[in-house]
Amino acid sequence: MSITPLMPVYPRCGVRPVRGEHCHLIDEDGTRYLDFASGIAVNLLGHSHPGLIGAIQQQAATLMHVSNLYGSPQGEALAQRLVDKTFADTVFFTNSGAEAVECAIKTARAYHQHAGNTERYELITFTNAFHGRTMATISASNQDKMHKGFMPLLAGFKYVEFDDLAGAEAAIGPNTAGFLVEPIQGEGGIRPASDEFMHGLRALADKHDLMLVLDEVQCGVARTGKLYAHELYGLEPDIMATAKGIGGGFPLGACLATEKAARGMGLGTHGSTYGGNPLAMAAGMAVLDAVANDAFLAEVTDKGERIRARLEQFIGNYPDLFELVRGHGLMLGLKMKVESRPFYVHLRDNHQLLTVAAGDNTLRILPPLVIGDAEIDEFFDKLSAGAASFEAAAG
Numbered sequence: 208m209s210i211t212p213l214m215p216v217y218p219r220c221g222v223r224p225v226r227g228e229h230c231h232l233i234d235e236d237g238t239r240y241l242d243f244a245s246g247i248a249v250n251l252l253g254h255s256h257p258g259l260i261g262a263i264q265q266q267a268a269t270l271m272h273v274s275n276l277y278g279s280p281q282g283e284a285l286a287q288r289l290v291d292k293t294f295a296d297t298v299f300f301t302n303s304g305a306e307a308v309e310c311a312i313k314t315a316r317a318y319h320q321h322a323g324n325t326e327r328y329e330l331i332t333f334t335n336a337f338h339g340r341t342m343a344t345i346s347a348s349n350q351d352k353m354h355k356g357f358m359p360l361l362a363g364f365k366y367v368e369f370d371d372l373a374g375a376e377a378a379i380g381p382n383t384a385g386f387l388v389e390p391i392q393g394e395g396g397i398r399p400a401s402d403e404f405m406h407g408l409r410a411l412a413d414k415h416d417l418m419l420v421l422d423e424v425q426c427g428v429a430r431t432g433k434l435y436a437h438e439l440y441g442l443e444p445d446i447m448a449t450a451k452g453i454g455g456g457f458p459l460g461a462c463l464a465t466e467k468a469a470r471g472m473g474l475g476t477h478g479s480t481y482g483g484n485p486l487a488m489a490a491g492m493a494v495l496d497a498v499a500n501d502a503f504l505a506e507v508t509d510k511g512e513r514i515r516a517r518l519e520q521f522i523g524n525y526p527d528l529f530e531l532v533r534g535h536g537l538m539l540g541l542k543m544k545v546e547s548r549p550f551y552v553h554l555r556d557n558h559q560l561l562t563v564a565a566g567d568n569t570l571r572i573l574p575p576l577v578i579g580d581a582e583i584d585e586f587f588d589k590l591s592a593g594a595a596s597f598e599a600a601a602g
């Protein structure tokens with residue numbers, strides 16, 4: 208037997224964390240890492256937030272799971288909170304980002320099919336998008352590496368160049384149900400869509416009665432300094448997927464929709480055994496208690512601006528390594544002039560700094576939103592030392 212007990216689908220690295228303390232991870236051999244990856248934009252509150260731990264402990268001891276056969280005071284409370292804070296009128300809870308996007312895709316299709324327009328099932332999606340790893344969500348992405356071995360794809364997706372509004376308009380046809388887009392591409396390399404593109408999609412959706420579906424699984428939940436990234440653009444979607452940060456580390460996602468957009472999602476149309484169970488709702492509520500307020504969001508914006516300014520200054524010292532800084536709030540990308548993955552490995556293995564590699568030779572900088580000045584200084588110490596030793600090693 209040579210296959211590993213853990214199905215070998217991930218190229219796992221040598222860091223083997225066993226404990227977390229605020230913005231640091233401690234490895235099984237005791238090595239301490241500064242965590243500017245946050246479990247890929249998940250651990251908004253860091254690793255040992257008393258509010259989140261307390262909420263989960265208390266709920267676990269009270270009631271963990273009952274199924275959606277019963278009424279859910281816990282789910283109603285969190286859904287109401289999200290409805291109060293966002294464009295949405297209604298919420299479906301899931302256990303992951305891909306499931307949240309799945310629900311969003313189904314909601315967009317059902318919007319048209321409910322009205323008898325059965326031919327309108329196609330979503331226009333964008334190059335280098337990442338929407339998850341289920342059959343529908345890999346079909347929604349143009350990335351061949353995610354398709355290989357899993358053909359045939361699900362029908363009903365048409366790919367257009369990201370940020371190409373004319374291309375999106377040209378792709379609209381009799382089968383179009385809507386657009387599915389990340390306002391800021393995460394895996395694609397922290398690439399924010401332009402204002403013109405996002406407002407153009409909104410206008411096209413309004414003109415042609417299409418659903419504007421946003422995938423805010425990575426950029427949502429206070430990461431950009433707004434509760435949701437579309438607020439940066441000053442527009443509202445019809446349907447939105449959220450996950451990653453919303454549970455602060457507990458597996459939780461949600462599909463949010465307006466009443467109009469959710470017209471096809473009636474009794475019996477969708478479901479999930481675990482989705483929205485009391486334990487998940489307690490985690491989600493604790494996260495929103497911490498982040499969904501103006502003071503916290505303003506701090507994220509402020510910390511993001513300070514890090515960004517220092518990054519801009521820093522990259523000036525290494526004109527051969529770095530091209531530019533992009534992103535919003537604490538969702539920042541350092542686009543490199545060389546491959547970003549070796550630098551990410553170098554920072555991790557030689558300077559105990561955890562970041563995330565992404566597409567377009569970008570290094571993702573995704574700290575917990577609760578970082579303080581000490582962690583920001585530690586980050587720049589490690590990054591500067593890392594860039595110097597990386598350049599020296601490269602000759």
Ligand SMILES: *Cc1c(COP(=O)(O)O)cnc(C)c1O
Pocket residue numbers: 302303304305306308337338339340389393394422423424425426450451
């Ligand atoms: C991570 C991610 C997903 C998938 O979330 P999972 O929880 O891994 O299923 C979907 N969309 C975006 C934008 C993501 O970053």
